[in-house]
Amino acid sequence: MKILAHGHYSATVDESLPPLKELVKETTGEAVRRVGRFIQLALIGAGRCLQGMQAPSDTAVYLTSGRGDLEITLEVLEQMVEHGLPPKPLSFINTVSNSACFYLAKHFALHGRSHFVTRRHAPLESVLQLALLDMAEGSVQTALLGSVDICTAPLSDHRKRLAVASDTAVGEGSHWFLLAQDNHPAHGIGRIVAVETLVDEQALRDWLAAQPLARTDTVFAAGQHVTTGNADALQACTGIAQRFTHSPSLPWYDSHCGHTLGQFLTQQPAGQLLHIDRDASGRYNVLLASLP
């Protein structure tokens, strides 16, 4: 699956959440009213990816997130519990995650399929797997695919929701990719070669052994759920010498994988990227990408 374009937004968030309204207008060319941070970030990331280009109208939209639109869900809950008020109609409708897909499709004039799909510890990998299936079947020619994760104030509460330590830097991320079938005539900036969920370390080793990896031209990236010590062991398992690191280190949000893939495409530290993350049950989610 070809990557035709990439765009992103990511920021560390201090106690006050940075306003996004102007950035939405700057990126998309118009003020989008009555939407919250989640939809704003989706529009900013996708807009930076497309950079004014009109994607084909049958382009599919795939959106993922670790926790979805926390802001709107919190607003509705607090409104009910603290103020005794029922959800406002638009707020209620926007609690459904694919509302953001609607705004993206509407703004970018897209009418293809539209999905919000996620997986704990591997949101981007989950949606990439479905896009790969659709492309392989030939039912989708082009796709706009991205991950969006927002912060909510106060950050002390947000950290509790993320289950991270009270001194952990937290942030927001919106990482988007315009994808196409391998035989698409447009020039690609990279390729998604494979995305796999492997049941255990032996399955990972078997999978690695079957890949035609040019190890000297591949960079290894450990996913955000892999501890530093385990990352060394995992890297040794791959036989890859070069390690991809984020500099400066990323604030915590759920979809670092999108940032890593975007940085790989921009910085081009090697011909291939092997990103491996491990979930709480010991499964490995693997992403293999390459430059054109």
Next chain:
Amino acid sequence: MNHIACFLGAGIATHLGTGISAQLAGLQQAPRAPQPVDCAIGTLHERVPYKLLADFPLQAIETRLYTVIDSVIEQALSNVALSRQDSNAIALFIGSSSFDISVSEHAYQQAQAVRGDAIPLGGSSSFGNLGARVRERFGFNGPDFSFNTACTSSANALWYASRLIRSGKIRHALVLGIEVINHITALGFHGLGLLTRSVMKPFDSARDGLVLGESASALLLGPGNAGDFRLLGGANLCDTHSMSAANADGSTVAAVIQAALAEAGLSPSSIGAIKAHGTASLLNDEAESAGLLRLFDAAALPPVCALKPFIGHTLGACGVTELVLFWQALQQGFVPATPGIGADPSVLGVALNQQACSVDKSTFLLNYFGFGGNNTALVIGRGQGG
């Protein structure tokens, strides 16, 4: 190589009861009006009409959710002999509008009552938590996917599950549709003024709104026998006409049905019966009937049935739940009927099936439409070969 994804086993719990036989019995009775349910959170208190799960009393919210999920998965697995290896490798697909938000709401409400400064969604909250819990409980180690596309969630989950099996990437999939009562959903729909206290009447000029329903349903997919029911095709398209309703001219509904038929390699004339989305809102009924009439000759429209009058609108779960009801009724040789509801075709050009009837064709259409312009159509039928 193409593999096949037959419907191997199903589990279900709805307002009609628990298990397949309870559903089949309920589908042969006249639909009944919902019961009002107390929805109290903070100082907000409303009585919202609902079709609750028949066999799971509304108490111990967290335990109740997990118990009903476990129950339907155990039902789905009970009649299928899988090897340990196949069982371990099952991929999990969940479709829901609300996942475990009922648990988070309850925890917040309890903590707020005690401390007064509780944090909403205070525990680690993630869409993927429910999937992780189910995987751990049943030892499913395949990939898992959680779909949140409003009322099409579990229909979309089923479509991808079936195609991932056909591609050979996975061998078996467990597709779970789950929707239980929660305050955001109940009071959100109540606030929209979309609910009726009487029986849902889709495609009926006496329509008065929708009824919310709870359901949990599980469908095991995998290699089966020639002639087993399976998903033959599907499609999903984004309708940007409106956030909350499909285009009333039927164009976008027709487009998604046409795409599903194309994926199945079928024409409208092959369809033996249609399971309508049928939410009993004027906009949905107009869009759905106009869409059907763009593709089907009005004089030769196959029987159209609506299942929400029996179980309520089960939102993200309705994809799998209504498919299981429809498939099991077809297996028993009948298309469900709603006598007295949607009987007059003169208004919208589409009438609902009025008397349980058999059909001689072996392929069937199911429609699902959701907030956010998410339209999905599925085509099911018996296989022609192994």
